[in-house]
Amino acid sequence: xxxxxxxxxxxxxxxxxxxxxxxxxxxxxxxxxxxxxxxxxxxxxxxxxxxxxxxxxxxxxxxxxxxxxxxxxxxxxxxxxxxxxxxxxxxxxxxxxxxxxxxxxxxxxxxxxxxxxxxxxxxxxxxxxxxxxxxxxxxxxxxxxxxxxxxxxxxxxxxxxxxxxxxxxxxxxxxxxxxxxxxxxxxxxxxxxxxxxxxxxxxxxxxxxxxxxxxxxxxxxxxxxxxxxxxxxxxxxxxxxxxxxxxxxxxxxxxxxxxxxxxxxxxxxxxxxxxxxxxxxxxxxxxxxxxxxxxxxxxxxxxxxxxxxxxxxxxxxxxxxxxxxxxxxxxxxxxxxxxxxxxxxxxxxxxxxxxxxxxxxxxxxxxxxxxxxxxxxxxxxxxxxxxxxxxxxxxxxxxxxxxxxxxxxxxxxxxxxxxxxxxxx
Numbered sequence: 267x268x269x270x271x272x273x274x275x276x277x278x279x280x281x282x283x284x285x286x287x288x289x290x291x292x293x294x295x296x297x298x299x300x301x302x303x304x305x306x307x308x309x310x311x312x313x314x315x316x317x318x319x320x321x322x323x324x325x326x327x328x329x330x331x332x333x334x335x336x337x338x339x340x341x342x343x344x345x346x347x348x349x350x351x352x353x354x355x356x357x358x359x360x361x362x363x364x365x366x367x368x369x370x371x372x373x374x375x376x377x378x379x380x381x382x383x384x385x386x387x388x389x390x391x392x393x394x395x396x397x398x399x400x401x402x403x404x405x406x407x408x409x410x411x412x413x414x415x416x417x418x419x420x421x422x423x424x425x426x427x428x429x430x431x432x433x434x435x436x437x438x439x440x441x442x443x444x445x446x447x448x449x450x451x452x453x454x455x456x457x458x459x460x461x462x463x464x465x466x467x468x469x470x471x472x473x474x475x476x477x478x479x480x481x482x483x484x485x486x487x488x489x490x491x492x493x494x495x496x497x498x499x500x501x502x503x504x505x506x507x508x509x510x511x512x513x514x515x516x517x518x519x520x521x522x523x524x525x526x527x528x529x530x531x532x533x534x535x536x537x538x539x540x541x542x543x544x545x546x547x548x549x550x551x552x553x554x555x556x557x558x559x560x561x562x563x564x565x566x567x568x569x570x571x572x573x574x575x576x577x578x579x580x581x582x583x584x585x586x587x588x589x590x591x592x593x594x595x596x597x598x599x600x601x602x603x604x605x606x607x608x609x610x611x612x613x614x615x616x617x618x619x620x621x622x623x624x625x626x627x628x629x630x631x632x633x634x635x636x637x638x639x640x641x642x643x644x645x646x647x648x649x650x651x652x653x654x655x656x657x658x659x660x661x662x663x664x665x666x667x668x669x670x671x672x673x674x675x676x677x678x679x680x681x682x683x684x685x686x687x688x689x690x691x
Contacts, residue, residue: 313338314338314339314346315340316340316346316417317541318419318471318540318541318542319417319419319538319539319540320509320510320538320539320541321338321346321348321510321536321538322510322511322513322514322536323336323514323534323535323536323537324514324515324518324534324535325532325533325534325535326518326522326529326532326533326534327532328356328481328529328530328531328533332357332360332361332364332532332534333352333353333355333356333357333360333361333363333410334350334351334352334353334364334479334481334533334534335349335350335351335352335364335365335367335368336348336349336350336351336536337349337368337371338536339375341379344418344419344420345385345416345417345418345419346417346419347414347415347416348413348414348415348416348417348536349368349371349412349413350412350413350415350431350477350478350534350536351367351368351412351413351431351454352411352431352479352481352532352534353367353409353410354408354409354410355408356531356532359406360408360532363402363403363406363408363410364410366399366402367395367399367410367454370395370398370399371391371414373395373398374391374395374397375391378391378394387464388415388416388425388426388427388464389427389462389463389464390462391414391427392427392429392451392462393461395454396454396459396460397459399454399455400454400458400459403454403455404455408455409454409455410429410453410454411431411432411453411454411479411480412429412430412431412453412454413426413427413429413431413432413434413477414427414429415475415477417538417540418624420547420621421621421622421623421624422468422469422470422547422548422621422624423466423469423621423626423681424436424466424469424475425467426449426464426465426467427449427451427462427463427464427465428448428449428450428451429449429451429452429454429462430452430453430456431453432477432478432479432480432482432483432495433446433447433448433495434446434447434448434475434476434477435447435475435476435495435498435499435502436467436474436669437473437474437475437476437506438470439470439471439472439473439474439506440470440472440473441630442503443503443671443672443675444499444503444671444672445499445669445670445671446495446496446499446669446671447465447467447667447669448667449463449465449667450463451463464664464665465665465667465681466624466626466664466665466679466681467626467667467669467679467681468619468621468624468626468679468681469540470540470542470546470548471541471546472506472539472540472541472542473539473540474502474506474510474513474538474540475538476498476502476513476517476535476536477535477536477538478498478517478533478534478535478536479532479533479534480531481529481531481533481534482498482517482521482533483495483498484531485521485524485525485530485531485533486525487524487525488526493521493524493525496672498517501517501520502517509539510537510538510539511537513539514537517535517537518533518535521533547622548619548620548621549579549619549621549688550619551572551575551617551618551619552615552618553568553571553615554613554614554615554616555568555599555615556611556612556613557603557607557611557612557613557614559609559610559611563600565596565599565600568595568596568599569592569595572591572592572595572627573588573592575618576588576592576625579620579688580620580625580684580686580687582686583685583686590658590661590662591625591627591662591663593662594627594658594659594661594662594663594680595627595680597656597658597659598627598629598655598659598678598680599614601636601638601655601656602614602629602633602678605633605634605636606631606632606633606634606676607631607633608633612631612632612633614629614630614631615629615630615631616628616630617630620684620688622687623683623684623686623687623688624683624684625681625682626679626681627663627680627681628677628678628679628680629677629678630675630676631676631678632673632674632675632676633676634674635676636668637656638656638659638666638667638668638678659680662682663680663681663682664681664682664683665679665680665681665682666678666679666680
């Protein structure tokens, strides 16, 4: 059996020390029911390969068959699509629904690719898949959570749609920070139809990403305490140097040992690592923005610096379109200063980056939660007394999302694709 001191440790402390986790990893080889753990299998077709990416998929069913479904697809030379879903319930019924949803996604892909519009966006694929399967889910009063994600090698971008699924965990090799990322769609089967929103993240060399089903985060120890996403974040950060295959095995083993019954729900995960290269195509800039009590924030200087970067990186871009981006940037920074930074003063680290035609603006700060994603319809028409900043941000940018780190750290990310792409500066 597992050593009780480790179980007490992860009950009372949220921080994983590398030495204790390593001991747990070694001891888990001899735990009871280890046959189930060793039975974790790959659930994908022919392994796809991209020179700057490595990944590993793994799953442990709670029964002989499970309701989790996953796949990895290479639709172009420079993209990899990752599908991970979880059907409500367990056993044969859930497995049948999972297979049906996966078939619906593949069929939707085939229909989208048969058109003349090029590679469809993840949001369009999810909308087409929902149209294929939603009537089956509604008829059975069931639903499924889903993450459909795409790694774009040329843009160094991770684009995804979150349909009520567990968070995506992103470890940033550049900063050593780990981030919990969530989207805003409902699960498949919750409604007859919904408007799908896609999100984007800039990815740097050495970054790791983890997709998982809630069988991992919601498994409970003998005291009824869930494993939780924060512990998963600590594991990803602590063992970020491992290969995806080693990391997948480590997470499965520690989660299995933590659980009082050795996983009572299906558990599936996808570990992804950006391998990077010596010729990183990213062009970036930024500054540390400081807010001081009694001193007006210097928003114009920050805007001018970003505008200079945009002029140099996208010289052919229309000035009016460039102004929309700088206005969205100003509104985001003003909201951070007003709602997140303390009255006594604080700092917000700013970073902007472009790779090919993919522009990202990032705001790193520590502070309380703020509702960046919600957006009332017709802000101008309703003459609302607030909310215009969020409206401007979402109108000007393709994606706006908030990622959460440790100890109140926040990361606001705004992304946009610029027609024509960037030039080398």
